[in-house]
Amino acid sequence: MSGPGSGSMAVAPAAASALSFRPDLRVYPPRPDSGDSHYTIYDPASDLSYFLGANELMVARLFDGQRSLVDIMAHLESQHRRRIPLEKLAAFEKRLHQLDMLSVPGAVPDARVRDPAAGISYGPLKSLLIIPLLRMQPAALLDYVYERFGWLCSRAFVYSGLFAILAAIAVVVVRYGDFSGDVVAVYGNGIGWLACHYPVVVASIAVHELGHALACRLYRVRVTDFGIAIYLLMATGWARPLQGDWTALARRERMITIVMGPYASLLFSAAGVALWLVTVPGSPWHTLSVVMTASASLSLIPTLLPIFNGDTYLALTEYLRVPRLRQRAFQYVKETLWSRKHDESPTLGRRALYWITVVATSLGWLLAWALLLSLLARIFRL
Structure with missing residues (x-):
């Protein structure tokens, strides 16, 4: 993007700036080994990332809703020995405002929910129908899990898990009559299964996104946002990598990171099959095992359909470049x-x-x- 030292624009010098650098923006420094000195500015509202040099970021942070452009220019000259013409400073302010990095202090943020991958604003519909269950910055959690359970990212564990998944599929195929009968017994008698369904699906989605996030942590990709929500009857989740870190990954590593989400979901379903084998039919644990296997597997379908912003869509964008x-x-x-x-x-x-x-x-x-x-x-x- 254009910085305060590049380009010019004929702008009448403004006496004051009523805009300030948004406090909710997350600033990520460049990785020492990246070879790129730009800071990543992540907007959690739009899931978009912008890139600023160190000097550009320093100037952007001087917009606090109190200083005038003349004040900022004087501050830069006295404190940083940088002389920036007022016209260029005003052009830089305009550019930051266009990118929604500056806002009026105390202003009510835009309540519309935008799908960044489709470029479509849902207006009040999605913001009214979606129920957020969890949203967090996961860096500390991922560091904790990776430092203590790093073996989850080992090849031995991944291959063992793959064997468990194939074994679970074989069990369901061999004992299809028994399993399908249990599925009918659980889902065919009213809507009581819903009490168990949503907690199980939410747990499976958390495991799914943790699979993505741990793969990111393995490859030293910072994750900006981790969350789970329910939209109408569908539970959804996300683990969003820092764009600069993501694009710096080799293509093979990006594909592995994408696959680790469905892999974790199938491992969750395999655990349901294992529980089904050792529990007594009709018991609450047996019912839980059926829901773990069926509902968790079905909840995987949307992310495998390329019409949604799921893993298959992301894999296609990577494959097609x-x-x-x-x-x-x-x-x-x-x-x-x-x-x-x-x-x-x-x-x-x-x-x-x-x-x-x-x-x-x-x-x-x-x-x-x-x-x-x-x-x-x-x-x-x-």
């Missing part, structure tokens, strides 16, 4: 339909990819909503 594919696709199609100038000039193959992405995503969303409404109707009919 098109980051933020859905956002770019919707932007390109919108510009085409409205006969606007395109921000990029994609090749014929890339244009086809964009149209396929938009059409498939739109149809997938319609189908997903239809299935969800049908499920709601069945539940309430019971």
Whole structure:
């Protein structure tokens, strides 16, 4: 982005700045071995990251809602021996404000929830329907787990877990009649299973995201945000890596990190199968084992569907080498339909990819909503 020492803009010198550097922005210093000296500025509201040099960040933090531009210019000259023309300082302020890094102190933040991968604002709909259960900065937790249970990231554990998953699948196949009968007994008698369903699914999603996060920790990728929420009837979770650290990873390591989420979910389901084998049918523990296996496995489906912002979608963007594919696709199609100038000039193959992405995503969303409404109707009919 443009810094205070680059570019110029004819701006009338402002007497005062009513804007301040947002206190909720998270600032991550560059890694010593990265070769990049830029700081990452992470916005937890939009899940977007920006990059500033050390001097740019220092100037940005001088915007506190109290100093005028003249005050900031004088401070830089007296304290840092840096002479920045007022016009360039005003242009830098405008650029930071456009990126939403500056705000009016005390102003009510925008309540809209934006999907950063799709570039779509949900307005009040998602913000009213989503129920946040957990949101945290996980760095301290990940350090604690990694330092004491680092063997979870070892090859021996991963291969042992893979064997356990395959063994669990074999058990369900061999004893399909018994297991399917238990599934019908649990889910076919009213909605009492819901009391067990959501705690189990939330736990499985926490394990899923921990799989991603621990892989990030193994590869020294900082995780900016970790959370779990319920949107309508679906539980969802996220573990968001710091963008600069993520892009610096080798492609193979990024793919391994993506796969570790579904792997952890399947390991959770395998534990359910093991519990099913050793518990007495009809007991609460047996019911729990069925829900652990069935509900946790079903909750994995959305992240495997590329129409959602899950693991398969992320893996596709990595495989195709098109980051933020859905956002770019919707932007390109919108510009085409409205006969606007395109921000990029994609090749014929890339244009086809964009149209396929938009059409498939739109149809997938319609189908997903239809299935969800049908499920709601069945539940309430019971």
